Amino acid sequence: MRSRLGLNGLNFFTAAVQAGFGPFIAVWLTLSGWTLGALGLALSIGTFAALLGQLPGGMLVDQIHRKRIPAAGALIALGAGALMLCLAPTHTLVFSAQILHGLASCVMTPAIAALTLSICGHDSYSERLGQNTRYDALGNAASAALLGAAAAAISQRAVFLVTAGLVVPALASLVMIRMADCVDPEDDHSALRHPREREHKPWQIFADPTLHVFAAAVVLFQLANAALLPIALNGLARGGGAPGLVVSATIIVPQIVTAMLAPWAGTLAQRIGRRPVLMVGFAAVPLRALLFAVVPGALPLTVLQALDGVSAAVFGLMLPLIAADLTRRTGFLNLAIGALGLASGLGATCATLIAGWIGDRFGEATTFLLLAAVGAAAVGLLWIAMPETRRTKPAAQIRQPAH
Numbered sequence: 001m002r003s004r005l006g007l008n009g010l011n012f013f014t015a016a017v018q019a020g021f022g023p024f025i026a027v028w029l030t031l032s033g034w035t036l037g038a039l040g041l042a043l044s045i046g047t048f049a050a051l052l053g054q055l056p057g058g059m060l061v062d063q064i065h066r067k068r069i070p071a072a073g074a075l076i077a078l079g080a081g082a083l084m085l086c087l088a089p090t091h092t093l094v095f096s097a098q099i100l101h102g103l104a105s106c107v108m109t110p111a112i113a114a115l116t117l118s119i120c121g122h123d124s125y126s127e128r129l130g131q132n133t134r135y136d137a138l139g140n141a142a143s144a145a146l147l148g149a150a151a152a153a154i155s156q157r158a159v160f161l162v163t164a165g166l167v168v169p170a171l172a173s174l175v176m177i178r179m180a181d182c183v184d185p186e187d188d189h190s191a192l193r194h195p196r197e198r199e200h201k202p203w204q205i206f207a208d209p210t211l212h213v214f215a216a217a218v219v220l221f222q223l224a225n226a227a228l229l230p231i232a233l234n235g236l237a238r239g240g241g242a243p244g245l246v247v248s249a250t251i252i253v254p255q256i257v258t259a260m261l262a263p264w265a266g267t268l269a270q271r272i273g274r275r276p277v278l279m280v281g282f283a284a285v286p287l288r289a290l291l292f293a294v295v296p297g298a299l300p301l302t303v304l305q306a307l308d309g310v311s312a313a314v315f316g317l318m319l320p321l322i323a324a325d326l327t328r329r330t331g332f333l334n335l336a337i338g339a340l341g342l343a344s345g346l347g348a349t350c351a352t353l354i355a356g357w358i359g360d361r362f363g364e365a366t367t368f369l370l371l372a373a374v375g376a377a378a379v380g381l382l383w384i385a386m387p388e389t390r391r392t393k394p395a396a397q398i399r400q401p402a403h
Helices: 002-019 023-031 036-063 068-086 091-120 125-153 156-165 167-176 202-207 209-225 228-238 244-272 274-294 298-326 333-362 364-385
Strands: none
Touching: 002 068, 002 091, 002 125, 002 156, 002 167, 023 036, 023 091, 023 125, 023 156, 036 091, 036 333, 068 091, 068 156, 068 167, 091 125, 091 298, 091 333, 125 156, 125 244, 125 298, 156 167, 202 209, 202 333, 209 274, 209 298, 209 333, 209 364, 228 244, 228 274, 228 298, 228 333, 228 364, 244 274, 244 298, 274 298, 274 364, 298 333, 333 364
């Protein structure tokens, strides 16, 4: 029970820390006199570092048996990056903080996934990932409110002091996860073995065609999804219909929906399989894009963001879950998560560039329709080429999760 509570807290506070590196950076640098070009370069450097670090970060976590060590290192690096942003907003400090944040995130995500597998085992992994996604969403929502209040009541600089401070409860939560609870001799997932005991080589995971199918679907998913909200908010802003309350609501609504749905989606994925749940989550993206095209306005946008919560709940759950399914024999869970994270990052990075170019030339409605087509292509790829990855076992052999 103590380790599970620690894992809840680790997900909550890690998400809260990550929120501090979001839109607040753009506001702080703009108020500090940075040009749009310099601001864009700073954000791009962080994104590029995160892309480069996905595979090495996953491999690093795979090679360290005690997963709390890389998790603690990543949290400390995140805190150091936040403190850098509190200092004078020079190019050197800001660029360094962005690189540190990007690389640390590449270690933190697989480390949490590995700790989760160690605590609950593969057969209960789906349900536990649903809980992880819930606390991640709650941490994002709570942090958005806390950091917004700090910015309004104190200063924009205070946002990053609070962000660094949130690393402390995250580390305390990590300490609550006891290694004694992470020993599960009954589970046969190779990722739980010591790295020296694995029989396969890391690159062997890429021989599985299912990994490539899912990675391609992830790229298409992010190409369709990542630009939807920015394009919609841009259109509202040009028409004078995007006040701060609407922007906040479009962020908070999907977080609430994600927190509500994620545990249920995790349970359902274990009962009926990954593929049906995955397709429902992916299908929410083209549906949302179509509705954005035909039902414009601030209120519809806010309501339709509930569909973003559906897709976020499923995506956050399925990426590590399918990675675990596909690496049951090889054990290189975190390298697979890094590879899928790289696919996700590439899709999201290209999405805003492509959608922005299309929007400038053909208008928002056409952009939404094209993004809906890309999202539908992702669903079609899953339907045609993605097999079911859930392992079927006799009910008597499936261990019940500890409560």
